[in-house]
Amino acid sequence: MATARSSTPSALDWFTTGMGRLALALIVPLVTFIGLWQGFIFLRDSNAPKWFVAIVAIVWGVGGAALLYFVSNWLVEQLSPEWVRRLQPFLFVGPAMMILTWFLALPTLRTLYISLFNFDSTVFVGLENYFKVITDPNMLYVFRNNLLWMVFGTTFTVIFGLLVAVLADRSQFETIAKAIIFMPMAISFVGAGVIWNFIYEVKDRNSEQIGLLNAIWVALGNEPQAWTALIAPPFNSFFLIVIVIWLQTGYAMVLFSAAIKGIPGEVLEAARVDGANEWQIFFQIMIPQIMGTIITVTTTVIIFTLKIFDVVIVMTGGQFETSVIATEFYRQSFTNRDFGVAATIAIILFIAVVPVMIYNLRSFNEREAF
Amino acid sequence: MDNRTRKLLGAIFVNGVLGLICLLWLIPTIGLLISSFRNRTDVQVSGWWTVLPHRAWVKTGEVEIPADADRNGVMTIGGATGTFEEFREGITAPDGRRLTWVGNRRLGRVEVQEQQWTANTNFTLENYESVLTGKEYEITLPDGSVQIQRGDDMGNAFLNSLIVAVPSTVIPILIAAFAAYGFAWMNFPGRRILFIIVVALLVVPLQIALVPILRDYVALDLNGTFLAVWLAHTGFGLPLATYLLYNYISQLPRDILESAFIDGASHFTIFMRLIIPLSVPALASFAIFQFLWVWNDYLVALIFVGAKPDVQVMTQRLAEIVGSRGSDWHLLTAGAFISMLLPLTVFFSLQRFFVRGLLAGSVKG
Numbered sequence: 001m002a003t004a005r006s007s008t009p010s011a012l013d014w015f016t017t018g019m020g021r022l023a024l025a026l027i028v029p030l031v032t033f034i035g036l037w038q039g040f041i042f043l044r045d046s047n048a049p050k051w052f053v054a055i056v057a058i059v060w061g062v063g064g065a066a067l068l069y070f071v072s073n074w075l076v077e078q079l080s081p082e083w084v085r086r087l088q089p090f091l092f093v094g095p096a097m098m099i100l101t102w103f104l105a106l107p108t109l110r111t112l113y114i115s116l117f118n119f120d121s122t123v124f125v126g127l128e129n130y131f132k133v134i135t136d137p138n139m140l141y142v143f144r145n146n147l148l149w150m151v152f153g154t155t156f157t158v159i160f161g162l163l164v165a166v167l168a169d170r171s172q173f174e175t176i177a178k179a180i181i182f183m184p185m186a187i188s189f190v191g192a193g194v195i196w197n198f199i200y201e202v203k204d205r206n207s208e209q210i211g212l213l214n215a216i217w218v219a220l221g222n223e224p225q226a227w228t229a230l231i232a233p234p235f236n237s238f239f240l241i242v243i244v245i246w247l248q249t250g251y252a253m254v255l256f257s258a259a260i261k262g263i264p265g266e267v268l269e270a271a272r273v274d275g276a277n278e279w280q281i282f283f284q285i286m287i288p289q290i291m292g293t294i295i296t297v298t299t300t301v302i303i304f305t306l307k308i309f310d311v312v313i314v315m316t317g318g319q320f321e322t323s324v325i326a327t328e329f330y331r332q333s334f335t336n337r338d339f340g341v342a343a344t345i346a347i348i349l350f351i352a353v354v355p356v357m358i359y360n361l362r363s364f365n366e367r368e369a370f
Numbered sequence: 371m372d373n374r375t376r377k378l379l380g381a382i383f384v385n386g387v388l389g390l391i392c393l394l395w396l397i398p399t400i401g402l403l404i405s406s407f408r409n410r411t412d413v414q415v416s417g418w419w420t421v422l423p424h425r426a427w428v429k430t431g432e433v434e435i436p437a438d439a440d441r442n443g444v445m446t447i448g449g450a451t452g453t454f455e456e457f458r459e460g461i462t463a464p465d466g467r468r469l470t471w472v473g474n475r476r477l478g479r480v481e482v483q484e485q486q487w488t489a490n491t492n493f494t495l496e497n498y499e500s501v502l503t504g505k506e507y508e509i510t511l512p513d514g515s516v517q518i519q520r521g522d523d524m525g526n527a528f529l530n531s532l533i534v535a536v537p538s539t540v541i542p543i544l545i546a547a548f549a550a551y552g553f554a555w556m557n558f559p560g561r562r563i564l565f566i567i568v569v570a571l572l573v574v575p576l577q578i579a580l581v582p583i584l585r586d587y588v589a590l591d592l593n594g595t596f597l598a599v600w601l602a603h604t605g606f607g608l609p610l611a612t613y614l615l616y617n618y619i620s621q622l623p624r625d626i627l628e629s630a631f632i633d634g635a636s637h638f639t640i641f642m643r644l645i646i647p648l649s650v651p652a653l654a655s656f657a658i659f660q661f662l663w664v665w666n667d668y669l670v671a672l673i674f675v676g677a678k679p680d681v682q683v684m685t686q687r688l689a690e691i692v693g694s695r696g697s698d699w700h701l702l703t704a705g706a707f708i709s710m711l712l713p714l715t716v717f718f719s720l721q722r723f724f725v726r727g728l729l730a731g732s733v734k735g
Contacts, residue, residue: 040597054529057596061537065544073638088637089561092552096545096608097564102586103605104571107579114581160391167388170380179718180392183399186713188666188685191402191706198401198418210417212401246395251659278380300610307575310668314689329577330669339581346578353575 025078032071036064069095108350115343119336129344139345141321142328145237146306146352149324152238153305156245158298161252166282168253169260178257182250189247189310196243196315237322243311248304252297259293260286299356306352325349406703407493431482433469441475497704526680527687528708531665533596534675534683538603538664539657545604546611547619547653551641553612554620555627565616572609579605580673587674594681598674603664611656618652619645658720665713684709 039060069091076087118125133139164181168174184192201211202225217225263286271281287294309326316322323331325345333342404418439445444453450463457471457480468483552558553565583602587593622645630640646653668685675681682690688705 040595050526050529054533057533058536061596061600062540062544065537065541069544069548077636077638084636086558089552089556089558092548092556092637092641093558093561093564096549096568096612099545099601099605100568100571100608103579103583103602104574104576104609105567107582108574110582111578164388164391167384167391170384171388173385173388177388177392181395182717183714184395185662186666186717187399187706187710188688189668191666191685191688191709194688194702194706195398195402198405199398212397212417212419215417215419246398249395303572303575307577309577310685313668326575326577326669333581334673343581346575346581349575350578 025075029071029075032067036060036067039064111343111346111350114339115347117340119338119340121339125340129340130348133341133344133348138323139328141234142323142325144234145322145324146308148234148237149241149244149305149308150302153241153244153248153308154298154301156241157248157252157301157305158294160245160249161297162256162294164249164253165256165260166286168257178253181253184247185250187247189314192243192247193311193314200239200315234321236316236320240311240315240322243315244305244308247311248301252301255293255297256290259290263289299359302356303353306349325352402703402706406497406707407495408703409492409494409497412492428484429481430467430484433480433482435478435480447480497701498708527682527684528712530681531683531685531709532712534599534603534671535661535664537596537600538607539661541600542604542607542611542660543615543653543657546608546615546656547646547649548641549608549612550615550619551637551645553616556637568609568612572613574609576606576670580669584673593674594676594678596681599670602670602674603667606670607660607663611660614656615649615652618649622648654720658717661716662713665709 039056042056072091073088076091077084079087114121115129116124116126164177168177171177187195198210199212200214202214203210214225267285267289268281271285276284307326308324309330312322312324312327313330317327325348329342329345329349332338332345336342401418408418433447435447436445439447441454444451445457447457447469450457450461450469452461454471454475457469460468460470460483462468468485470481470483471478472481473479549568553561553568583605584593587598592598626644626648627640630644635643666685668689671683671686672689675683675686684705688702688709
């Protein structure tokens with residue numbers, strides 16, 4: 001900054017005077033703002049080659065965010081130390097809180113508000129949408145599916161994740177095994193849909209099966225089945241849940257693996273010396289030691305599975321009674337254009353998550369002490 | 371049983387179960403990889419596992435259909451006897467050969483097939499070419515006619531995904547790191563209640579925010595711009611980022627910060643010079659998760675990017691190939707595999723940080 005270089009002669013000295021500092025305090029944010037705005041206009045309207053736009057966009061986005069912190073911090077630090085002490089915490093916490101308010105807190109309140117109005121939010125209808133949704137027989141299977149997703153998706157993800165983490169910890173092939181289990185995390189839900197088509201695809205009985213599951217099924221002397229479609233609901237949902245277990249186990253495994261490595265070696269050694277067998281060590285020492293992580297992982301996986309959207313949309317489009325809350329929400333707001341009912345469905349999803357939230361806040365209060 | 375045999379048995383058990391799970395986990399991906407190198411017809415008529423050596427019926431010749439054969443009744447051809455329907459299913463002659471009617475009742479012919487070891491090793495790079503370059507290509511349909519189709523310009527979507535994913539990973543981490551430091555090491559009124567709000571928002575489903583944010587974006591004329599998608603991903607990723615980074619940053623030793631304060635450093639300097647370098651493992655580990663989530667996101671892109679082809683990201687292109695022409699599996703496979711490459715590279719290159727970084731956060735968290 002120019003103010004710091006007192007040795008620079010003449011014109012720059014003016015910026016160290018009171019007037020100069022005030023002018024700088026106005027000019028710097030202005031220049032920053034104009035620069036960022038120009039970048040935005042360029043990105044929106046430019047016809048430059050794509051790779052060039054990519055570089056500009058990344059530099060502008062990442063650099064812009066950092067620049068805003070630097071400039072506003074510089075502004076704050078022009079004030080007296082007393083004010084710096086008062087204002088700086090809000091400089092650190094403020095942006096996060098503002099974005100959270102805009103993107104999550106207000107929408108929650110606004111969705112609640114919209115859910116009390118009719119399809120295009122013009123007439124107040126009170127709780128009518130809620131009665132409509134709860135009594136709609138189609139919504140019943142949606143809720144049933146979400147329950148299946150939550151119970152089976154979460155249970156198997158956590159169990160497989162824990163199993164792999166424990167086994168890999170004792171295997172000399174740890175790195176490669178963990179990489180293999182983690183790999184599906186790198187695959188988009190859409191890509192996973194494609195992959196699993198090669199497992200679930202069905203051809204009529206006279207052609208060769210190109211889906212692995214049907215190939216095995218037919219080789220065992222059965223009729224080919226449309227696993228995700230025509231199998232009696234809710235069993236077709238299980239074939240979708242398998243996909244998500246396959247996708248998410250890597251997430252659980254990584255967190256469990258880290259937690260297991262955090263158990264002090266002496267504790268395990270002491271137990272072995274005392275003659276505990278491997279089962280006792282697992283259930284009586286490891287599990288209690290990593291309980292915090294188990295809760296964290298279970299919570300996040302419950303939230304993932306409650307919010308599940310992509311797999312269902314890609315595999316079945318929510319047809320054949322495989323629809324879940326998120327796909328139903330999407331259908332209501334973007335196909336049916338019934339924003340009232342859509343908002344109601346979203347609020348019901350939120351209410352479903354509230355117990356998880358309360359539990360987490362409670363355990364947070366137990367754990368954290370300022 | 372002595373100790374060594376027990377240890378050996380234990381190792382066999384551990385590696386056996388682990389290997390079995392890994393195999394189960396690998397099969398779908400292997401299927402995709404193999405399929406992406408097979409041509410259109412092969413993908414649609416035979417399973418990907420047929421590239422492995424297996425025993426199958428292979429055509430070894432043809433036999434004439436006797437001119438006097440009763441095509442509506444029972445015929446004897448090449449030593450086998452049956453009706454047209456039975457021949458179409460394939461009849462095994464007494465000598466072990468199989469006779470199969472190919473084509474319709476009037477004009478068909480009868481093929482002689484024998485069980486042989488075979489592998490379907492007809493590989494091609496064409497799928498990748500047409501997906502990556504968007505060039506026009508000719509395909510010969512099974513009935514012999516030639517059709518010209520335009521491939522998908524996946525390269526464009528790849529760049530868009532990159533433009534979306536990099537800032538959507540870095541910006542929330544930057545903002546969350548500042549906030550985490552603020553919550554952990556700065557005193558200000560409302561600290562506790564604000565932090566509780568952050569944790570509470572951790573579990574707000576993002577579906578709730580879609581409609582209101584969409585309205586804001588339309589009002590601000592932001593919809594379809596990259597800034598809109600970055601902000602959305604930042605907002606939805608922030609609670610988890612702040613919570614995890616708080617767990618890490620608050621555990622850093624107090625003495626380091628104290629000595630820095632004594633040396634006259636400001637909060638901002640300490641944060642930039644001390645906290646950020648010390649938190650690299652935690653930052654990197656969250657970066658991988660956030661990058662994977664953003665890269666693989668479909669819902670946020672679908673709603674805030676919309677249908678404009680020039681800003682569509684890879685998941686949208688993939689979903690579109692699935693939706694608009696579900697039969698073009700050969701293109702899908704290549705597209706899906708290309709979309710996996712970057713996340714896999716990121717994962718393998720940052721894996722070291724990953725485990726070490728989460729160690730500190732998750733044990734306490």
